[in-house]
Amino acid sequence: MPDDRTPRAREKHGFATRAVHAGAAPDPTTGARATPIHQTTAYVFEDADHAASLFNLQTFGYIYSRLTNPTVAVLEERLANLEGGRGAVCASSGHAAQLLAFFSLLEPGDRFVASRNLYGGSITQFMHAFRKFGWGVDFADPSDPANFEAAIGPKTKAIFCEVLANPGGVIVDLEPVAAIAAKHKIPLIVDNTLATPFLCRPFDWGADIVVHSTTKFLSGHGNAMGGAVIESGRFDWFASGKFPSMTEPDPAYHGLKFAETFGDFGFSMKTRAVGLRDLGPTMAPLNAFLTITGIETLHLRMAAHVANAQAVAEFLAAHPKVAWVSYAGLKSSPYHALAKKYLPKGPGAVFTFGVKGGYEAGVKLVETVELFSHLANVGDTRSLIIHPASTTHRQLTEEQRARAGAGPEVIRLSVGIESADDLIRDLGAALDAA
Numbered sequence: 548m549p550d551d552r553t554p555r556a557r558e559k560h561g562f563a564t565r566a567v568h569a570g571a572a573p574d575p576t577t578g579a580r581a582t583p584i585h586q587t588t589a590y591v592f593e594d595a596d597h598a599a600s601l602f603n604l605q606t607f608g609y610i611y612s613r614l615t616n617p618t619v620a621v622l623e624e625r626l627a628n629l630e631g632g633r634g635a636v637c638a639s640s641g642h643a644a645q646l647l648a649f650f651s652l653l654e655p656g657d658r659f660v661a662s663r664n665l666y667g668g669s670i671t672q673f674m675h676a677f678r679k680f681g682w683g684v685d686f687a688d689p690s691d692p693a694n695f696e697a698a699i700g701p702k703t704k705a706i707f708c709e710v711l712a713n714p715g716g717v718i719v720d721l722e723p724v725a726a727i728a729a730k731h732k733i734p735l736i737v738d739n740t741l742a743t744p745f746l747c748r749p750f751d752w753g754a755d756i757v758v759h760s761t762t763k764f765l766s767g768h769g770n771a772m773g774g775a776v777i778e779s780g781r782f783d784w785f786a787s788g789k790f791p792s793m794t795e796p797d798p799a800y801h802g803l804k805f806a807e808t809f810g811d812f813g814f815s816m817k818t819r820a821v822g823l824r825d826l827g828p829t830m831a832p833l834n835a836f837l838t839i840t841g842i843e844t845l846h847l848r849m850a851a852h853v854a855n856a857q858a859v860a861e862f863l864a865a866h867p868k869v870a871w872v873s874y875a876g877l878k879s880s881p882y883h884a885l886a887k888k889y890l891p892k893g894p895g896a897v898f899t900f901g902v903k904g905g906y907e908a909g910v911k912l913v914e915t916v917e918l919f920s921h922l923a924n925v926g927d928t929r930s931l932i933i934h935p936a937s938t939t940h941r942q943l944t945e946e947q948r949a950r951a952g953a954g955p956e957v958i959r960l961s962v963g964i965e966s967a968d969d970l971i972r973d974l975g976a977a978l979d980a981a
């Protein structure tokens with residue numbers, strides 16, 4: 548719980564130290580050094596007054612694991628710390644985190660502007676599922692920040708983008724986009740899944756809220772679903788005046804105003820006390836434990852992922868059966884300069900390339916590789932491959948697919964941490980066969 552959170556103060560420690568330690572301490576009763584998996588649904592109250600103050604949100608503590616759990620709380624504090632944020636709320640998946648973030652912000656009839664270069668599932672969630680909440684989305688081409696501003700209307704309540712976009716190797720110029728959001732007094736929400744706080748910290752560039760699918764590089768081993776919503780603590784809800792759910796009395800909590808009572812972690816409290824309470828997409832304690840363990844090697848893994856991705860991208864760029872490679876680590880990429888600015892340690896390990904021969908050649912390639920696993924995920928220690936047009940992006944129209952960087956010839960890789968030479972040999976053999 549965020550009563551004693553001072554992430555800024557603890558940032559005197561280096562990233563690797565914080566990845567290993569932030570939010571965790573030896574268990575006070577047993578001395579257990581690893582964070583225990585608190586596999587419990589509920590927590591005993593000290594007495595009736597304690598119970599009442601917990602329910603009134605007057606005391607921080609544990610009531611019921613839909614809202615709070617000690618294992619999940621360690622992960623929440625670690626993520627807030629690594630992102631340089633004020634508070635975090637974990638969720639059962641990245642999509643649940645996105646739902647929770649918007650649930651705390653939007654009223655029926657509200658809209659938000661989103662980059663059109665997003666994870667395919669996010670485009671579907673925003674266009675179809677969110678409509679049932681009465682929320683509308685307007686997509687903008689992120690290659691020019693001005694496009695975000697042009698899409699803003701009177702009902703627009705947020706801007707959403709992936710700083711490093713899935714799948715296409717596109718990087719959004721965060722600083723001017725954050726300035727546009729600030730000018731319109733609406734929060735900039737950044738999905739930082741593919742970069743992770745090791746490669747990029749959106750709060751340093753003016754973002755107000757960061758969301759994650761912790762399923763990917765944060766947990767890192769392809770074994771735990773999860774998501775997180777993290778707030779910078781800097782957005783001024785009262786000055787904006789556009790967010791009644793933050794600034795108006797909440798009838799379910801005796802008229803408390805979240806932004807007033809909880810100040811710079813009011814958004815996290817709202818997201819937990821109302822979003823998690825009423826929608827219920829809670830992260831499981833076991834998944835929190837696996838993700839905490841994964842994050843302890845985040846800095847080592849991301850450095851290896853990025854080095855391998857660069858080597859594989861350079862190999863593909865020189866291969867005669869490859870039409871193009873969209874990796875911002877290549878000098879030929881139109882996003883190379885933005886990568887140097889926002890992701891100086893490397894532009895991640897997920898990127899696309901075009902195979903000559905279109906749809907058929909793409910399908911053949913994913914069926915021929917041996918070391919790369921053909922599946923719909925990214926951010927695993929293992930190298931992964933997929934043909935988006937026939938899988939993740941098949942629900943979209945042909946035009947949407949093209950716009951999202953998922954045309955018929957496109958192959959997406961998530962480069963793992965195996966030996967780079969082996970990955971290159973595997974892809975080379977499959978390209979020769981395709």
Ligand SMILES: *Cc1c(COP(=O)(O)O)cnc(C)c1O
Nearest residue numbers: 640641642666713740760762773
């Ligand atoms: C996977 C992913 C999501 C969705 O996360 P889930 O954990 O699968 O729900 C959202 N954004 C990005 C960039 C992703 O890669």
